[in-house]
Amino acid sequence: MKNKRYWIVGIIASTIVIAGSVMFFMPGCGESYSKQLQGQEFAILTHAPLVPLPINRNHPTKVIVNLETKEITRNLADGVEYNFWTFGGDVPGKFIRIRVGDLVEFHLSNDPNSKMPHNIDLHAVSGPGGGSTSSFTAPGHTSVFSFTAMNPGLFVYHCATAPVGLHIANGMYGLILVEPEEGLPPVDREYYIMQSEFYTEGKYGDPGLHTFSQDKAVDERPSYVVFNGSVGSLTGEKALPCKVGETIRFFVGNAGPNLVSSFHVIGAIFDKVYGEGGTKISQQNVQTTLIPAGGSAIVELKIKVPGTYLLVDHSIFRAFNKGAMAMLKADGKEDLTIYSGKQKEEVYYSVDSKEELWGGIKEPSTTPLTPNLSNVSPADFGKAIFNQTCIACHQADGKGIANVFPPLEGSDFLNQNKDREIETVLKGRQGVITVNGNSFNGIMPPQILTEQQISAVLTYVYSQWGNSNKKVTADEVTKIKNQKIVVSK
Numbered sequence: 456m457k458n459k460r461y462w463i464v465g466i467i468a469s470t471i472v473i474a475g476s477v478m479f480f481m482p483g484c485g486e487s488y489s490k491q492l493q494g495q496e497f498a499i500l501t502h503a504p505l506v507p508l509p510i511n512r513n514h515p516t517k518v519i520v521n522l523e524t525k526e527i528t529r530n531l532a533d534g535v536e537y538n539f540w541t542f543g544g545d546v547p548g549k550f551i552r553i554r555v556g557d558l559v560e561f562h563l564s565n566d567p568n569s570k571m572p573h574n575i576d577l578h579a580v581s582g583p584g585g586g587s588t589s590s591f592t593a594p595g596h597t598s599v600f601s602f603t604a605m606n607p608g609l610f611v612y613h614c615a616t617a618p619v620g621l622h623i624a625n626g627m628y629g630l631i632l633v634e635p636e637e638g639l640p641p642v643d644r645e646y647y648i649m650q651s652e653f654y655t656e657g658k659y660g661d662p663g664l665h666t667f668s669q670d671k672a673v674d675e676r677p678s679y680v681v682f683n684g685s686v687g688s689l690t691g692e693k694a695l696p697c698k699v700g701e702t703i704r705f706f707v708g709n710a711g712p713n714l715v716s717s718f719h720v721i722g723a724i725f726d727k728v729y730g731e732g733g734t735k736i737s738q739q740n741v742q743t744t745l746i747p748a749g750g751s752a753i754v755e756l757k758i759k760v761p762g763t764y765l766l767v768d769h770s771i772f773r774a775f776n777k778g779a780m781a782m783l784k785a786d787g788k789e790d791l792t793i794y795s796g797k798q799k800e801e802v803y804y805s806v807d808s809k810e811e812l813w814g815g816i817k818e819p820s821t822t823p824l825t826p827n828l829s830n831v832s833p834a835d836f837g838k839a840i841f842n843q844t845c846i847a848c849h850q851a852d853g854k855g856i857a858n859v860f861p862p863l864e865g866s867d868f869l870n871q872n873k874d875r876e877i878e879t880v881l882k883g884r885q886g887v888i889t890v891n892g893n894s895f896n897g898i899m900p901p902q903i904l905t906e907q908q909i910s911a912v913l914t915y916v917y918s919q920w921g922n923s924n925k926k927v928t929a930d931e932v933t934k935i936k937n938q939k940i941v942v943s944k
């Protein structure tokens with residue numbers, strides 16, 4: 456009995472040992488991550504909006520990062536120039552991607568043409584100044600320092616040379632992603648976006664080369680709030696491409712230097728948010744996520760309906776008046792059950808005005824018209840519009856309704872002035888009018904019709920019930936439509 460029990464214990468124990476060692480030596484499976492530093496590689500850095508490829512090592516390594524500070528002049532907006540100070544020649548600085556436990560040997564070089572010394576404070580560094588105390592570099596010099604990435608997460612880096620605010624305000628920031636041991640779950644696309652403010656002497660859009668405004672910066676009154684270093688860096692032709700159904704991951708940084716970002720995608724919901732750039736999914740199904748100055752967030756979403764989506768700071772004047780807008784353009788198949796698009800448009804009367812207007816007689820017909828022009832004669836087309844649009848008030852026989860709706864049948868008013876009646880249909884009519892000796896004081900709402908539809912319906916009306924048989928062309932309607940002044944009452 457006793458012997459048997461030892462046997463069982465022995466078998467269980469050796470199974471655990473064997474399984475454990477298999478898991479330890481087999482890369483890429485289970486908990487088989489080594490803490491042992493192995494090998495060496497050069498980091499491949501990317502300019503925004505691109506992100507370096509995911510890391511698939513299961514061990515830390517020595518990573519050599521070469522980054523150059525460079526002072527450049529380029530557009531901040533169309534026709535607006537600014538002297539940017541950069542990490543890697545553009546704003547935001549290049550994206551650095553490493554893995555937790557990596558030993559980073561950082562080489563910071565300052566372009567010989569720089570006017571300023573620079574350094575780097577990486578929020579991923581555990582140590583005084585985040586590296587800035589060891590990386591102060593004069594123009595034409597290179598500084599080297601090393602750090603071990605102790606914590607995974609998405610971190611901001613920035614220049615911390617005095618005056619710190621000026622170096623950040625001029626564009627010296629970027630993101631460094633420290634992947635956790637097991638990496639991030641694979642997705643279809645990753646993009647790098649960084650928000651920041653610019654404080655210029657001169658207003659938003661004032662043309663020319665602009666200099667930094669200390670006053671505005673201290674008062675936190677930016678002239679520009681932008682994504683990726685300039686107005687329009689990710690709009691129009693430069694919209695970020697994606698496909699319907701893909702999982703898209705944004706690494707979003709906020710450099711400030713002052714403002715907090717309310718990051719939002721108009722028409723989409725973040726399925727997952729790694730709040731503040733940490734490693735935990737802090738929320739799911741989020742509309743807007745807050746990104747502190749000097750902080751970040753990782754957001755993931757799926758676009759379900761094709762189209763162009765705006766990425767904004769939902770402090771909305773920043774988006775529409777200061778530049779904080781980017782675009783994500785999704786190609787793919789429509790799904791009308793998720794989003795139908797406009798199904799119809801009709802005239803609306805509030806309950807009150809409807810009672811007043813119609814006195815319970817009849818509601819206006821407001822069905823929108825989408826006739827197939829190719830197989831309908833102009834006369835039939837006009838008649839169809841009359842029957843769908845005008846009939847409710849003016850009646851099928853054009854006789855109208857006594858005291859409420861004037862007749863179109865043999866109407867002296869209608870036959871007097873063609874331009875005026877084009878205007879009636881286009882823009883509506885109200886006030887006292889006299890038709891065939893009877894006065895009316897009602898409201899005809901503007902008709903939601905195209906120029907072509909209006910020309911057809913009026914031509915039809917003129918051809919009926921003893922009217923003057925005038926022809927109305929679409930061009931004549933366009934002319935009246937564009938005319939600012941009222942033809943006549």
Ligand code: HEC
Binds near residue numbers: 820844868
């Ligand atoms: C919702 C009711 C309503 C609809 C729909 C409507 N009208 Fe009118 N219409 C009126 C009223 C009411 C007046 C008189 C306005 C006033 O008192 O100033 C009027 C006036 C007119 C007049 C000038 C007076 C006359 O009798 O000659 C014309 C022409 C006219 N409508 C044409 C049309 C045509 C064409 C359509 C369709 C495209 C149309 N209306 C649709 C209510 C309507």
Ligand SMILES: [Cu+2]
Binds near residue numbers: 571572574615622627
């Ligand atoms: Cu600097």
